[in-house]
Structure formats: C-alpha cells, structure tokens
Amino acid sequence: MKEIFEILEQNARATPEQISTMVDKPVSEVEKIIRQAEKDAIILKYKTIIDWPKLGEGDIWALIEVRITPQRDVGFDAIAERIYQFPEVYSAYLVSGTYDLAILVKGKNMQEISSFVTEKLAPLERVQSTVTHFLLKRYKENGETFHLPKETNKRLPITP
C-alpha cells in the first residue's frame, strides 16, 4: 500500500493501470486503495510543481519568524489558526527554539508582504514580535531542485 503512495507522490498522474503493473496488484485493488485514501484524507491533493520564475512570474517570498503568547487550553493552536487562514500564508509550522511559528508568505512584491506583516500579522493581539527574511533564491523545494541545469544523459547509448 505504501508503495502505491510513493509512486503517486513521485508522479501524481500515474494511472491505476500503470501502478497496478508496477506493484503487481490487480487494478481494482489499486483503485480501491486510492479511493479510500482520498476519502480518509491520506491523499490530500494532486499538485503540479511549477518553476514560476522561469515564466517571468516573480512572486516574492518571505520566511517570517513569529513569537506568540500561548493561550490557556488551546496553546498555540488558536493563534496559529488566525495566522494561517490568511491566504498570503503559504506554509505554517510550529517550531522549537527561539521563536514559535515559522511561516512562509507569498506576495506579488515587497510592498504586499510588508503590508501583510505591518497591517495584519504584527497587530494581532498575541503576536509579540516578527522577523521577516525575504527569500533570495530557491534551491530546493518539496524534494525538487531548482536552478540546476537539466541533467543530460551522460551514459553511452550501448554498453556491455
């Protein structure tokens, strides 16, 4: 079962027929497992990774460290939710260390991100402080590397 998800994680477009051959299980069983996983939210979504900068679509990204005051009963979760519901927030993590939340924010330009920080994030009641790091270059994301020249096949066409 795990192998089916590993294949889909590598290639969301792999068909049940292809997967069934690769894992040596009947198509119907593969389909059933996938359907069930979608229902149980084990498979959350089928996504495509796009190298936007290549299209000249330069979104600006920032990694923001947020220190917050936890609340009685709900800890960090309630304030985290208030923050991650903003559509500007692309990813959000509770982390150990000198700050509490690490959030990845996306904007059209620097202005958009700074207004998000100054007008929406920083004024929240339980947010003590923020430190904003603008991303300069993406090297690797979700296991995929960027900025590398596409690997050409270095193998000789026929070898013993």
Place this chain on the structure above:
Amino acid sequence: MLNTKSTTTEAWDSLISQKVDSLPPSGIRKFFDLLSSMEDVISLGIGEPDFVTPWHIREAGTYSLEKGYTMYTSNSGMLELRQELANYLELRYGVSYHPEHEILITVGSSEGLDLAMRAIINPGDEVIIPDPYYVAYPANTILAGGVPISTPTSEENNFVIKATDIEARITKQTKAILIGYPANPTGAVMSKSESSAIAELAKKYNLLVISDEIYARLVYGVEHICFPSLPEMKERTILISGFSKSHAMTGWRIGYVAADRRFIQALTKIHQYTMLCAPTMAQMAAIEALRNGDSEVEKMVQEYNRRRRLMVKRLHEIGLPCFEPKGAFYAFPSIKATGMNSEDFAEKLLIEEKVAVVPGPAFGPCGEGFVRCCYATSLSDIEEALRRMDRFVRKNKLNTK
C-alpha cells in the same frame, strides 16, 4: 625503422599478437556508430544504472580529494575497506573472509575477472561458461591462454546452466566453471538447488568455480545465493564483485575479489605489476557505500522492480514472450514470433522506430532469437520505447504473413 611501403594491412596485422588479432570485437558495440548518428533514440541497450551515485558516496569521494588522499594505497587496497567488505560478506551471506589475506580490491570487477583467469589458467586449460554469457567471459579466457567451453542454456531452464550439461563437457583439461548469476544478459538467477548441484560437480572433479556476483544486490523476490557460502565451496571459489551495479558506481571502477589466500596471493602478484592499486578516491567512496549505502541500494532496487514488472508485462502484451527475469536489470524477450533474426530485428527497430536493443547473439549463439532490453531507464522512456516496439512488431508481423 619501418619502410612506409610495408604499412599495408597485412604488415600491420603481423605486428599484432595472433591471439588478440583473432579475438572478435565485442558484438555489443556494433550499433554504436549507427546509433550515435541518430537523434531521439531511446536506448534499452545500456548496461549500467541510470541513477547517479548516491550523493553521500560522491561526497565521500570529493572529501577524500580535498583531504589530499591522492597517493597509492597498498596493493591489496585500503585495509579499512577490506575490513568493511569482510563484515559485509559475513553479515549478508554468512561467508567469512580474512580481510588481510583473502580480499583484494580491484579496478572494477572486470579487472578481478581478468586477474582470476590469468592466475589460474595454464595453456589449454578449459573453462566451462554458460551461453548466453557476459561478453568478457570467453575473451578473458582466451587472453589468459585458456579455452572457453560454452555450454548452452535455454529459456525452458530459465537460462540457468544445468549440472548435467556441465558434467557432459568436463575433460582432463577442465580447470574451472565460470558462472555469473544474476545474469547479464538474461536476468536469470540461480536457485540454491541448482547452485548445490554445481558445487557437487566442482568437488567431484576437483574444479574451481569463478563466481561473478556483480548483480548480487539486484534480485527481486528471491534470495541471492552467494556461491562460496555453500558448504566446502569457499576454498574452491573465486568470488568477484563490485560496486558498479549495486551502488550505481560504474565510472568509479571499483570492485573486489574474495577467495582463499592462495588465490588472492596469486591475483595480487599480477595486480601489483599491472595496476598497483585501485583508485584511492574510489576506495574511500566504497567505504562510505558499505557503511551507509544500504537504504539507497534498497530504494534503487525497489525502483528497478517497478520498471521490471512494467517491461515484462508490456513485452508479453506486445507479443514478445519473455521469461521472468528475477535479477540484474535486463529482460530477454524472444523475438522469434516476428520471423526475423535478432540482428535484423535490432537493426530495423533502431532505424524504423529509434529504439536500441542489443541482439542476443552478441552474448553467444544461444542468444539467437532474443534481444536484451535494459530497464535501468526512466519509466516514461520504458513506456515510450514499448509503444514504439508494439507498433514495430504489429507492422512486421503483418509483413511476414
């Protein structure tokens, strides 16, 4: 000084040793020129992994250069590496070798094979080799002054050599049996009972066994039988292996031989006069491969297995029946249904559909009627190649009717 007038082909030929001159060139390279002049070819003719060496191993190689490990090592190879290998062979296959006297680090398993042949063969000694064979087996035997005695294997026996066929070919001159399972080009593996039968013969006729186990880690759903791990076989087996296929390290040229110290001493003698030692950088990388490489090997094996299933199933659907290969990364389908011989099939397929496969006879006469398709290539390439082969087979089946 040579007279310029005498530089005819004949004159030059006489300058080349007869043994080398009579050696046929490797049939595998026949399409090489044709192929390199074409574009958009999908090659299933490659005999190496498509993975790049795992990063942690490459990093260890780079680090060794940075630290200045640029000198010779001992002839036998770094003791640290031999110790790791001794542990590995003991843990994985339960056969123990003394790291100081029973293991030699070589420049790929190819060097190991050459050394083994040269160390044991007297002029005229015969070496029994299953056909189809890896291209270097007969050539190495001949170069060492021996006589290769090829022994046919067939699809009915899953391309595994039968003890009775070996026994029928044993003469006073027979010195050794050379086996390589999992096999290139067939993907065949040898079961415990088949191996034991050969072991019995080796004992009965006092023969050596040279076991090339370079593909040992690439087996699917079966257990690899390490030949020297069979009872009483360690002392009469020369085990040859390396890192090329298991750790995707073909270009590093690093392998090893493990055997009784009498053999290792003899092999080391040749090695010290011809190679001195295996590349130091590659030895450092191999240490890292043995210490921390297992999970990467398993990942690659799992990936090969998916591709293997896909290729074998599609070959059957296309109408090119293929026995199930349980090792290495080759499928060896029969192309007899097309009415063509292997060479015509491969050449036409390349010209018409731009898919390269290797005709079976490149690996010996028993390869006629088969082609070798390597599945160490991306899933999308395998699918596209098989689509093209499907079209090709359908077209050519009609032609023959």
